[in-house]
Amino acid sequence: MSERDRANLPPLALHVPEPRFRPGDEADFSDIAVPPAGATRRPDTADAASSFHELAYGLVRVLDDGGNAVGPWDPRLDADAKRRMLRSMALTRAFDERMFRAQRQGKTSFYMKSTGEEAVSIGAAMALAGDDMCFPSYRQQGILITRGYPIVTMMNQIYSNKADPLEGRQLPIMYSSKEYGFFSISGNLATQYPQAVGWAMASAAKGDTRISATWCGEGSTAEGDFHSALTFATVYKAPVIFNVVNNQWAISSFSGFAGAEATTFAARAIGYGIAGLRVDGNDALAVYAATEWAAERARTNQGPTLIEHFTYRAEGHSTSDDPTAYRSAGEPNAWPLGDPIRRLKEHLIKLGEWDEERHAAQDLELAELVKREQKEAEKNGILGHGMHQPFESMFEGVFETIPWHLKEQQQQMLDEQKAAGL
């Protein structure tokens, strides 16, 4: 095009995404397309990923507005399993409430709640085998809770106290438990994605039957790690489940800064030739069904699946931000997919397998349970109140054995502490 031709064009304009609602605005999500529960087809797990691209743009839903489980994705769990699911979600919420308050009381430095997103981790954890390996992000405490990891141990980690299995080295909530199939959480985003692929590749190379699953937020799908992981996974047909928790917000940046204005996150799968599903992340049965389906694909050498969990972060990113400073305070209540606990509760009530009284009693019991566990944990100390680990332990575990230069620095520190009368 000649210079003169270009002169006839309007000037270029840079598009910088802007969320629709800011503080003071009334939130209105009525334009979000929510297909009816049960309307989405469920392909056979042996079908080629290229044969169901529309699932990456739809929304797998099982629970309808009347509390019924409907359609081909209904996992047909028995009432006991559904009650366990409900209890794990309620326990996670009670735990979050308690620990958030503990941070506000100055008992630890940091906390992150998963309020509104409990179904994402708990639905998945229930559908996976107990020894499948999870590479979570920082908001999947529901996995540990579902797998029966001791609540008091989680709290000990949050307090960095003397019973903290991570010896006070990690930021609160960055749990690690090989025994419970829960990989050490990193504060750097999406790094766990290629790691999960590596674990899955190793499992496949060894002829194992275990698979891996990993989680990241929609914001961190922008990281190179995400794309490297999807490339590796498709190349080697790795038995891995990628979960993108699209909770709409990455701290204060809305999902548009990760590309949500142009397409869905599940659609990322299509370019890589892997299976992509978009799921109602506030529907625990849909999350369960999608995970079960993806796990079956993985375990039968059909390769990876990417699941976008369409959900909403009902509270702040962490104890360090105030969400009302960047988004409309009305958003959580306006969210069209409701609350995951309330939805499963209503379903169980509809089935005649639960009632409001039992639910209220369970909430009370769980509040008491986390209070009791908290008291136990606090016997081991809280952050910043006293020495929970000896000074010299700071130098341990950098390497398998302590090299001379760390020993020298260790001695220097001990001498300084001694000279200072500490």
Next chain:
Amino acid sequence: MSDVTQMNMIQAINSAMDVMMARDPNVVVMGEDVGYFGGVFRATAGLQAKYGKTRAFDTPITEIGIMGVAIGMGAYGLRPVPEIQFADYIYPALDQLVSEAARLRYRSAADFTAPITIRSPYGGGIFGGQTHSQSPEGIFTHVSGMKTVIPSTPYDAKGLLIAAIEDNDPVLFLEPKRIYNGPFHGHYDRPAKTWADHPGAQVPEGHYRVELGKASVVRPGEAVTILCYGTMVHVVANTVEEMGVDAEIVDLRTLVPLDIETIEESVKKTGRCLIVHEATRTSGFGAELSAQVQERCFYHLEAPIERVTGFDTPYPHSLEWAYFPGPVRIGTALKKILKD
């Protein structure tokens, strides 16, 4: 003791992986062009044919992915030996290497570890331009939780690589590619030497270890201590011989953990210390060496510590030999330090 064969450095590195893959079914090698083809420098030649595609395989061109996948494999229980085709390509993998592999043991209180050896050819002198010539070791020696190893002979390359693979912490194994095929005397305009008559090219065929963290005094001397590693060990040795200087040459072999005892002993004996590396000067590993020597040997020093390094410029192409710290720059520094 197994039979001893003459090997160049590539063959020795290949032999180390071969020996380890035969001994330990959890050792896997991977990287760009590493599988069928056997690597652009042929370091993994024959391994796929011998051990199969699930233990020696090609990877997509993503260093983030290579490092991240290696960490996941390590968490599963494998002992991965990923190759980064050129050290210049390692930067995309920094987050996985620095924040993940190197920190995993610490942050999980040894619940998970990263028993990974990252092999990567580094250094210049091959007309590789700025993206095939860099010496980034100083970036990694600055990182807590990982080891950095650089061999200078085929014998050391094999023994150190075996020790690195057997190590339960992440090790960056940088291979001085200029001396893959022969020790470099430093004169780019003279015929290249092969490893044929070098004692360091006599390599046992079987398993042996060269302990990490141990330097080697490759030439004892009284006049000055020269600290160096990789290609520069040979350039220094040749320069010293040509000048007739009675220098003590210390080949560090492992930068972290450093063999401080050998360094300290040597400098206290000679009273002078010259540090030679090919990497850029500012914040290079030579700065750390200089500080260590000054802290430990100050009252034994008879002259200021000298550094001979690459310049703080990108690695140039046509002016490669003006950049490379060769005999002229080393000779000038030696004369200065011996006169002071």
